[in-house]
Amino acid sequence: MSSGDPIRLREGGSSFLKKALESARSDVPNEDRAQALESKILPLLLPPIPPAPPPLGAGAAGAVKAGTAALGAKAGLGFAKVTMLAIAAAAVLAGAGVGAIVVSTSSSAPAAPSGIVSAPVVSSSPVVAPEPSLALVPLPQVSAAPSIAPKPIAKPSASVEEADPALEPALLRQAQDALRSNPSDALAKTQEHARKYPRGLLVQEREVIAIEALVKMGRKPEAEARAARFEKSFPGSTHARRIDALLAK
Amino acid sequence: MTTAAPAHDLPRPALDVGTVFRENLPFVFRALRRLGIAESDVDDVCQEVFVVVMRKLGEFEGRSQLRTWIYGICVRTASDYRKRAPRRREVITDEPPEGVVSHGPLDHATASQARDILDRILSRLDDDKRAVFVLYEIEELPMNEVAQALECPLQTAYSRLHAARKRVEELARELDPGGYAS
Numbered sequence: 215m216s217s218g219d220p221i222r223l224r225e226g227g228s229s230f231l232k233k234a235l236e237s238a239r240s241d242v243p244n245e246d247r248a249q250a251l252e253s254k255i256l257p258l259l260l261p262p263i264p265p266a267p268p269p270l271g272a273g274a275a276g277a278v279k280a281g282t283a284a285l286g287a288k289a290g291l292g293f294a295k296v297t298m299l300a301i302a303a304a305a306v307l308a309g310a311g312v313g314a315i316v317v318s319t320s321s322s323a324p325a326a327p328s329g330i331v332s333a334p335v336v337s338s339s340p341v342v343a344p345e346p347s348l349a350l351v352p353l354p355q356v357s358a359a360p361s362i363a364p365k366p367i368a369k370p371s372a373s374v375e376e377a378d379p380a381l382e383p384a385l386l387r388q389a390q391d392a393l394r395s396n397p398s399d400a401l402a403k404t405q406e407h408a409r410k411y412p413r414g415l416l417v418q419e420r421e422v423i424a425i426e427a428l429v430k431m432g433r434k435p436e437a438e439a440r441a442a443r444f445e446k447s448f449p450g451s452t453h454a455r456r457i458d459a460l461l462a463k
Numbered sequence: 464m465t466t467a468a469p470a471h472d473l474p475r476p477a478l479d480v481g482t483v484f485r486e487n488l489p490f491v492f493r494a495l496r497r498l499g500i501a502e503s504d505v506d507d508v509c510q511e512v513f514v515v516v517m518r519k520l521g522e523f524e525g526r527s528q529l530r531t532w533i534y535g536i537c538v539r540t541a542s543d544y545r546k547r548a549p550r551r552r553e554v555i556t557d558e559p560p561e562g563v564v565s566h567g568p569l570d571h572a573t574a575s576q577a578r579d580i581l582d583r584i585l586s587r588l589d590d591d592k593r594a595v596f597v598l599y600e601i602e603e604l605p606m607n608e609v610a611q612a613l614e615c616p617l618q619t620a621y622s623r624l625h626a627a628r629k630r631v632e633e634l635a636r637e638l639d640p641g642g643y644a645s
Contacts, residue, residue, distance in 0.1 A: 219605055230580075231581075234580060238496075238497055238581055239493070239603075241492075241493050241497075242493050248488060251488060252485065255484065255506075256484055259513055259514065259517045382637065383638050449503075451579075452573065
């Protein structure tokens with residue numbers, strides 16, 4: 215830190231911020247993830263490509279003849295023979311979109327998983343369908359029919375006005391407190407939260423409370439349907455295990 | 464070679480692709496996540512960053528540290544990503560929750576839950592403030608490097624940091640009642 219820099223929040227912030235920033239700081243890929251990324255990305259990287267290729271027009275990537283420049287690139291797991299990746303770089307830079315660049319590799323050495331790449335074919339076709347836009351909006355009352363396929367939470371209207379955000383945690387605290395004695399009231403509070411804070415910071419927590427309330431009220435199919443929607447909307451949520459535990463009761 | 468030689472005059476080993484990749488991957492990954500890249504997209508955006516890095520490495524003039532220069536690329540790539548997918552929500556983590564599960568969701572946050580909340584708070588900041596906050600508070604760059612990475616005057620970087628911290632602390636305080644954020 216330079217002498218004039220302020221004390222970082224990781225040292226001088228609230229306990230929550232310290233914990234959050236510590237956790238954020240440690241969020242680096244583990245060894246397996248790093249290895250997978252290296253195998254995926256490193257073969258695609260070239261030494262500096264001297265002249266920038268001419269800008270690609272929309273949809274032109276597939277038509278561009280970018281002559282192949284086969285070269286040996288020393289990859290972490292071996293030598294990768296990389297063929298024509300400048301076009302991939304150009305297409306990426308042209309804003310083809312995340313996941314829109316396909317580098318098909320037909321390995322000339324299939325036994326080498328380290329990414330011996332030969333004659334990559336670059337396509338501008340999207341490979342990954344855009345993830346549905348998810349936002350934080352009130353969930354409608356779910357039907358008791360458990361066979362309904364879960365759908366992600368829909369996008370809120372841009373015109374939605376939220377209530378005072380400072381009161382958001384208090385409302386959910388009331389909902390949580392009501393769980394013990396009056397789950398119906400707890401559920402009503404979560405519905406109130408959904409109306410007032412469609413983009414709230416605590417939407418996931420609201421959903422967990424609502425699911426627990428439904429379980430306690432004996433409305434398990436609704437709880438399961440809501441849990442399925444939660445899973446679809448918040449994959450990898452830190453609350454997933456708790457929801458599983460609630461549904462297992 | 465002399466120690467004062469600009470980076471583009473350095474011999475080839477200094478620009479070794481594998482070394483640049485391995486040394487910088489961890490912080491590129493981490494910075495991208497906090498800059499709003501969804502877990503499901505972070506691999507692709509990492510690739511995008513390194514493609515740009517390798518493509519422009521020859522233009523790197525050595526006026527800043529390589530790390531600082533790469534952070535700048537991360538910030539711009541993440542900004543482009545968010546413009547392409549402005550509504551794409553951030554997947555918070557792949558990690559299982561820590562500790563026991565008997566707490567209610569508003570009880571004390573685990574470390575990964577705290578990071579989850581932090582991500583939601585960061586998503587409320589505008590791009591400029593978010594970038595300064597991430598580079599200073601999480602990546603722990605000194606402010607002069609933050610300003611270099613963002614190509615803005617140092618005083619501007621300080622102003623953005625001040626505003627970002629104020630907003631983050633406000634939002635964190637709002638989460639505090641009942642001890643959730645304590």
